[in-house]
Amino acid sequence: MTTYACPKGHASTTDDFCDTCGAKIGGTAVFSPGVVAAAPPAFPSGEPCPNCGTPRAGAGRFCEDCGFDHSTGKVPALVQPPPAGQPAAQWTATVFADREYFAANAIEGVDFPEQPTERTVTLPAPQVRIGRKSTSKGTDPEIDLADADPGVSHSHALLTLSVDGVWLVSDLGSTNGTYLNDEPKPLTAGQTRSVGAGDRVHVGAWTTILLHAPA
Secondary structure: OOOEEOOOOOEEOOOOEOOOOOOEOOOOOOOOOOOOOOOOOOOOEEEEOOOOOOEEEOOOOEOOOOOOEOOOOEOOOOOOOOOOOOOOOOOEEEEEEOHHHHHHHOOOOOOOOOOOOEEEEEOOOOEEEEEOOEOOOOEOOOEEOOOOOOOOOOEEEEEEEOOOOOEEEEEOOOOOOEEEOOOOOOOOOOOEEEEOOOOEEEEOOOEEEEEEOOO
16 A cells, blocks of 8 residues: 655555644644644444444544434434425535634644635535545545645544434544634544534635535
C-alpha cells in the first residue's frame, strides 16, 4: 500500500492531507497543540449492534453503520410520516467558512481562504455524516468538506434525527474536535448533544454548520 510522509511523522494513505492529524502532505500546515483537541485514542471493538451486528465503538451512543441508538434501543426515524402525496418538510443547514470561528482558534500555519464559500444543504433523516470523502478510507459523508477545510477528519461528526424529532450531534473521534456555538471546549469522542434551529456546529479550521428548521 502506498503511503505518504506527513510533516508530523505519520504515514498517511492519502496524498492530500494526513488521515491521522489533518496536516497538509508536503506542506507546512501544522495545527497548534495548544488550541485544538488532541486526537483521542481509538475505540476498542465492543458489543455487537442489536440491529446490524456491527461492533459498538466504545461508549458511542449510535451505531456508526446503521444509526441504532443504544440509549433508546431504536433506529432513529422521523416521528410522523407526512400525509400521502405531501413532501416531508426538511431541515437545512448553511455550511460556510466562518472567519470569527477561525480567528478564535488561531490555528498556526493555516490561512483563512481568500474566497470563502457558503452553501445551503438539506439534512436528510435520519443521519447526516460530516467529514471528508475518501475512496481509500471508504468514507462518503453527506456533508463533504474534502475540498473546503483541511482540518476536518474523514469521519468527523454525525447529525442524527432522534425518534423524538430532535437533532443530535456526536463527535466521531475527530482529530481537531467538534464545537457547539460559543462553547470553549469541544465535544469528547462519542459525546452526544441536542441541537436545534440557530445552533452552530463548528468543525475543522474554519467551517461552521448553521441549522435551520423546516419553513
